[in-house]
Amino acid sequence: MTATVAVLSLGGTIFMSQDGEGDNARPDDGAAARLLATLAGDVQLLPETLANTSSSDVRPHHLAAVLDRARAVVDAGADGVVLTHGTDTLEESAFLLERYWDREAPLVVTGAMRPASDVGADGPANLRDAVRTVTAPSARGLGVLVVFDGHAHRADEVTKSSSRSVSAFSSAPTGPLGIVEAHDLHLLQAPRPRVAQIGGTLPDRFPPVPLLIAGLDEDLELLDHVPSAQLAGLLIAGVGMGHVSPAAMPRLRALLEAGTPVVVATRIPSGGTSTHHYAYPGSEVDLLEAGATMAGLLPPQKARLLLQTHLGAARESGAEVTTEGVRELFAPFAS
Structure with missing residues (x-):
């Protein structure tokens, strides 16, 4: 045939x-x-x-x-x-x-x-x-x-x-x-179970989620000039295992306390983010304690899209976006 x-x-x-x-x-x-x-x-x-x-x-x-x-x-x-x-x-x-x-x-x-x-x-x-x-x-x-x-x-x-x-x-x-x-x-590998699908169809546009890159002498000052109401969420391409500068933390805490989800990936090509290796200010432990979510093995560009699909679905259904819900979304990609 x-x-x-x-x-x-x-x-x-x-x-x-x-x-x-x-x-x-x-x-x-x-x-x-x-x-x-x-x-x-x-x-x-x-x-x-x-x-x-x-x-x-x-x-x-x-x-x-x-x-x-x-x-x-x-x-x-x-x-x-x-x-x-x-x-x-x-x-x-x-x-x-x-x-x-x-x-x-x-x-x-x-x-x-x-x-x-x-x-x-x-x-x-x-x-x-x-x-x-x-x-x-x-x-x-x-x-x-x-x-x-x-x-x-x-x-x-x-x-x-x-x-x-x-x-x-x-x-x-x-x-x-x-x-x-x-x-x-x-x-070359045994097929693995697929991550659960969202279903339905894509929206015409996604909620706004900018992607900011952490680095040497970068404290995310841009956030001082963007009203939190204009951000549906924020994606950070962190250094190392998903870190930002200590001076960036008050800005991120303010967003999180206002209910804006923050997801942190790493700008490093392989290895993903951690949840427990470092506990200094701006580290993954500090970010998690503030309410952020770690992206695991997802690179920043994919992590941003995953967060946007979640926010778009919540907007469509009227559901509340919670820290627990965002972390559950990223759990299959944990490293």
Whole structure:
């Protein structure tokens, strides 16, 4: 039986072309058709362009449209869905989609580091591997995956680790989930239970949650000039295991006492935050005692989105946002 794969597109470098000098890549509305035409084989492709934009301009409403169409085509009989996406925020979109994707069929996100017009374009191989992953028996039930450079990654663990290499994505702390082969996805690890999904659909926009980076001589003075009422929450990319300067603590305590949730991740690429290693002012123990939540293994950009989904759902339902509720949300990602 011929497999059927829906190919949804939000654009990105994979569907861009360069100028005659090989620079200034821009969206190319014809690139998708040219690339898809190269994928001759036994799989029936159902292409649909939802947008053709850089990933820096992808919004929640774009991903809501992806969810609606992906669910519809799978419910109509498609074996799964490939989503093409720019690489800059690909890991964030995959993480968000994983919170909502509630079908057995795989949803595979891919893209490219080189434009379609480049002599060394990586888009064709990535798209081919994404389609192969969708049709692989071993991929069913794994949720949202990112396929890039011959490897498959879990949405919750993948991160863009190079701004230039065609091998742009890696997974921490486990490494890639599998290697894409011609007729299956060769798993390098035993599948683990997925973190509970939120369900429903994404809102058009999320509540405002800025991300501030801690560092040497950074006391988060910006918070003195932002009324707490304008912040639905705050995400801190802390130093080390999730630390801030002692001088930043009064500002964070004031926010927490006013009911604004504060989540602290680490700016370090691996290792995550702690809950008990250090107890000096501004350390993780001090932050926890003040009411903050530690993000665990989630990097700042994903932790921010997880907090925003929680705040958005609470706003929609009228539920109270509590410290206990936020900590429960992040508990599956504890390090």
